[in-house]
Amino acid sequence: MRKPKKLINEPLNVAKEQLEGLVEATHGQLEYVEGVSAVIRSDMPQGKVAIVTGGGSGHEPLFAGYVGHGLADAAALGDIFAAPAPNIILKATEVADQGKGVIYIYGNYAGDNMNFDIAAELADDDDIRTHTVRVWDDIASAPLENIKERRGVAGDVFVLKIAGAASECYDDFDKVVAVTEKARDNTRSIGVALSAGSVPQTNTFTFELPADEIEIGMGLHGEPGVARRKMKSADLVVDELMQQLLDDLPFSSGDEVCLLINNLGASTYMEMLIANRRVAEICRNQGIKVYDTLIGGYCTSQEMSGLSITMLKLDDELKALYDQPCHSFALRK
Amino acid sequence: MRKPKKLINEPLNVAKEQLEGLVEATHGQLEYVEGVSAVIRSDMPQGKVAIVTGGGSGHEPLFAGYVGHGLADAAALGDIFAAPAPNIILKATEVADQGKGVIYIYGNYAGDNMNFDIAAELADDDDIRTHTVRVWDDIASAPLENIKERRGVAGDVFVLKIAGAASECYDDFDKVVAVTEKARDNTRSIGVALSAGSVPQTNTFTFELPADEIEIGMGLHGEPGVARRKMKSADLVVDELMQQLLDDLPFSSGDEVCLLINNLGASTYMEMLIANRRVAEICRNQGIKVYDTLIGGYCTSQEMSGLSITMLKLDDELKALYDQPCHSFALRK
Structure with a gap:
């Protein structure tokens, strides 16, 4: 039987090591969120609506590759094909929030939904406003009448592009949410x-x-x-x-x-x-x-x-x- | 025995069709050089030293993917893993030349060397000045003392980056050549x-x-x-x-x-x-x-x-x- 052939080190460390390689490649543009597998842009402006994304590793350059000016402000990362734990998402939320609230944008998978929802509740306890936009662009994964059961795939990229730009241009949380949802729906x-x-x-x-x-x-x-x-x-x-x-x-x-x-x-x-x-x-x-x-x-x-x-x-x-x-x-x- | 599995149409047309797909993707940034498999940037400025690259197809996004502002001005393209014919290179040379001369930058392979050299002679007959910079960055392909026998690989990208920038910044042919050769040598x-x-x-x-x-x-x-x-x-x-x-x-x-x-x-x-x-x-x-x-x-x-x-x-x-x-x-x- 055909076996995979990959240039890696310890298989259990691939998610951690690839993130280290990505942070190195950005030369100071990305910083680790202390103590967890999450990154935030180092040039985070004060006072903007924050965009936090995330999901399982293994889909590189998604998600951390889209953290930067005009895109996501932070990304919370799970192990290969596994949702990030709620504490990772919460930490990313806390460092990204500038008092204007945080919009979560991620692919519509049960594990991600559950953990981001828990993080949202914990953030609410911290008085951080959040709103969730699940991306469900994969038309093959469910019929249109059940669009909310569809999975998120590469459409994340366009939704993050629009949301990131909106969060730089618009000061109003609801306005950023509205155009992000429009991008998702389109x-x-x-x-x-x-x-x-x-x-x-x-x-x-x-x-x-x-x-x-x-x-x-x-x-x-x-x-x-x-x-x-x-x-x-x-x-x-x-x-x-x-x-x-x-x-x-x-x-x-x-x-x-x-x-x-x-x-x-x-x-x-x-x-x-x-x-x-x-x-x-x-x-x-x-x-x-x-x-x-x-x-x-x-x-x-x-x-x-x-x-x-x-x-x-x-x-x-x-x-x-x-x-x-x-x-x-x-x-x- | 393992067989390749690729999403293509007629195998003999892959070089032509992928170039068409690339031209489509650039939305007017690239134009075909009439009648041959070569492209030129549509925003070619007048009066600059021209940079022409090229080589076999199959290494995408090299070479046509590096045609644009601050990079190569034109690319002459052969079939898969085959050098472009001299007439293709000559046509690209003629449309790229702005009266300031043309610098050829390509990987050091026998077929490319021969065909670019023929094109250079034909360009000389047209009174177009050319100079050739062969890229030989692959250290595994020959010992250092025979550096001119080394093959060109991904180093083309850095050499094109420097040459393209120099050709936008410098008006002097020899100065562009000199810094291009320095980039190649480094x-x-x-x-x-x-x-x-x-x-x-x-x-x-x-x-x-x-x-x-x-x-x-x-x-x-x-x-x-x-x-x-x-x-x-x-x-x-x-x-x-x-x-x-x-x-x-x-x-x-x-x-x-x-x-x-x-x-x-x-x-x-x-x-x-x-x-x-x-x-x-x-x-x-x-x-x-x-x-x-x-x-x-x-x-x-x-x-x-x-x-x-x-x-x-x-x-x-x-x-x-x-x-x-x-x-x-x-x-x-």
Whole structure:
């Protein structure tokens, strides 16, 4: 049986060590929140509404890679594919809060929901106002009528971008919340996996796919997708993904969108660029204007091979916020 | 036998289609050079010394991903792992030249050398001045005394960054050449492969590595490295790479460097961040200051798993140029 092959040290330390490597790479831009696996931007301005994100490790550069000016202010990090403990989230909340309240933005998973909710209660005891925006952009994970059961995937990136910009531009907590929720509601994703990622601690793959099959809608932790297909051409795969994606919101002629072609881990730039060629063609044919395109590993699942497509439908407010500068390890505009 | 699994269309079209996807992703920042597989920045300023790069496809985002303000002005692109033909380079040269001459910057491979040299002769017939800077940063590919036989790998990125900045800041051809050559001479790389990349046209891997072995110094196209090792911890692998890298220039206490931890394709961010943790530790212990750190897929070899470490030794001039803004698909500062 095929076994994972990774350049790591002690498997139980990967989450800690990769965070150390990230902090080193930012040269003073990130600081540890004392005593816990959380980071905060070192240039945290006083008096702003704070944005705190977080989740399991293993999806690098998410989440810590999006801490910085114009994005998240702090990130609370769990072990590989495990939610951060409530005390980690609480500590991050306490250091991030500037007296203006804290907005939690994270992917909609049971473990994260539970721990962020506990942290929110504890923060309330500290008289820190919080509000939670769960990202549920993965259209393959539940039908539209049960949108609140959908998982959060690469859409986190766009929601953090908008929320971070809003928190720099707007002084009002409710106004930041409102536009963050609008960004979440305007964001949809769908993915396709060609092969699995592996969990470092157990050195096993999260699933197995036959050599000639792909899985549409595979989750970031190997959660089952909507359909297995025989391997087919990139264009045909993108056509299937895009039809589901466009139908879901729906996106339609005249819309303007930001697009993210996300590498789930081990795919080549070549494959992502070829996918983007087809996505751009489909959008043009549908009368949808692509305002900006991100391509790369923004929200990964270890060495999973495959990609996801995320679209954020813009309006004037979202576009103005998207255009604001941001500066973090994983995103710079 | 393990077979590659990629999301592509017709294998013979991958180079063309991925370039189309890249041009789409830049939303008008890149234009095709008419009739050939080359791109030029659409905001090309008049009257500057031009920087033209190029080489085989398959190493995305190199080379076209570094065409933009403060980087290369144009890129001439071959098929997968194949040098661009002289006429492609010549066309790129003609459209890039603003009457101030063209500097060619590319990796030191026989095919690229031959075709860029032919293009240079043809450009000379057109009365276009050219000068060639071959990048030979891969210390594993030949001993120091034969440095001109070394291959070019991820060091291209730093050399293009400096040359692009210099060509925006300096009006003098020779001055741009001089600092580009200084950047090249101050740049060193070494890589380690855990598994091979594959060639789309043949759907075969470029080499095979046993499950428990890694190869130090593996080339971007599967050229043999300096040593096969049994799999060992990330720290021990980085220690071996760094010892060779630091000894080669040599880099020593008091030096200031830019660092690139380059994903050769299918490695996880986790592994690269863990490697960076150790690289940063070694540099600190050696008294070497890391001024900036880039981590990600900057110069890839399809789905090769592994990473390379590149260091550029700075001086005041190089640092000032490194700090200049740049804007391309793959690098933004």
